Amino acid sequence: MCDRVNIRHTKERCFALVLRASLLICAGTLIFLLGSIFVKGIGAISLQFLFMPAMEFGKSGGVFYQILGSMLMVLVAAALVVPLAIGTSLFQYAFNTRTSIGYLLEQSLYALNAIPSITYGIFGLIFFVNFLNTGISWFVGSMILAIMMLPTTTLSTYQAMVAIPKIYHENAAALGLSKSQIIWRVTLPQSFHGIVTGSLIGLARAIGETAPIMFIATAFSGVSVPKSLVEPVSTLPTHILELAQQSTDPQALQNAWGASLILVLLVSGFSLLALFARSRLTGRGQK
Template sequence: MNRKLTNAVFKIFVWAAMAASFGILLFLISVLFWKGFGAISFDFLFTPSSNFGAEGGIVYQIVGSILLIVFATLIAFPLSLGFAIYKSEYVKSSYVQNITDTLIYGLNGIPSIIFGIFGLIFFVNLLNTGISWFVGSIILAIMILPTIILSTYQAINSIPDSFRENALALGLTKWQLITTTLLPRGLSGAFTGLLIGLSRAIGETAPIMFIATAFSGVTIPVGFFEPVSALPTHILALAQQATNPQALQNAWGTSLVLLLLVLIFSIAALWRRVKFSKIEY
């Protein structure tokens, strides 16, 4: 009887926690849609901002955010694939495995503001790059590395050893085994991790605020070492003008656009994960 009562209480607690989490998420999304939908228009999405963002649209902020995450992808994705393959196929020592796990999980747990300060000290001050969107992409790439590495590693590690043994028995080299057998099956996990990482990176403010973005007066960059304007920092600038009704309306609209981009990446990652989970070995 006590066991049944304990199970019932635990089940109620789990369902209540799930309902509360879902309710909070639904409330936040509903508020953003309610407040921000009125600001969304063709002009808002495809015209530049003016008067420190209180007027005009967010076209340069959208372009800046996409530019940051595209180059972060180009930097992080091949590095993550290489590290995951090395960790899965070449590292045999449990001691080295523990060290790599510590490094990956430690990097994943670093607060985002620390990445921004590191970029400011190392790139902007020591290397004298100035405020640069490319530096921002490098920092965002470092941030999402652990997510992609872990997702790729789990995907590759889930492949049965019989695949490796059969491939080697057929005379394939280690490199051929990786490129023809492991990598095609590991890419699904890599893409899932990439999409999850990008859904985080595109909404980050602290890592890029000091090193990659300017709050106003920037357009589409023509070089690697120029600032951009991004959606998260634009929201921050508009929030400081909360007494201005037009600026506040634009802030809600920008927040809704950013939320929709995050939802797109998150839903795509979920779709990739569900599709990958149906693969049978």
């Protein structure tokens, strides 16, 4: 009897040990990565670095236009994707749940989420740049990023809608509210946290992408604030790529770490905002 208890305790300890080791590996990797970027990048950060344009292919100057380009592209992408994601989720949720088309749409969104980002870039190059002859355009880049963000934002919104307890809909329907009124008064307010979270996670993913926009929306140097929809911009990921190619130069390498740190801070900022929005809005909507 006593032996059996000891064996059970030993098994439990081993199991807990394996779990702790998994946690340590995951957290350790993240801390090592972020720590390295922080330690190596902090030296490059200064007001001048943040607010000056890049010079000599990034070896000197700052990353002002890169930050601007990245933010412009992802914010426009978000503006394009959010209405589309809400519309798709609502259609799927309110009208299409039990149909085979609904099932197909849901599976397509999951599949779209798993497509490698370079594929989006190639699609943009073939369809927009070559076929529609748009040239290198930051707006085309935003559209491609929007397509990339679409599954994340849509699925997050849809899941938030599905999670609304059925009793809310029944109570609203029992008050004589029509389907559209239920959507406006119950579904959308209560899934708002999902829309915000999904959009911010989508933004966090999109802002760090290089491959989909490299051929269609960005230039490595000589760009400033775009004056039309069909001009290129420079973004932080493509700038880091460019600097990494000159890594034999210590100054370029230093700036690459600095730009990486800013990119990490931007991505972390969006992720933290998403976390904050989820905790605040979930509590408010579904208390």
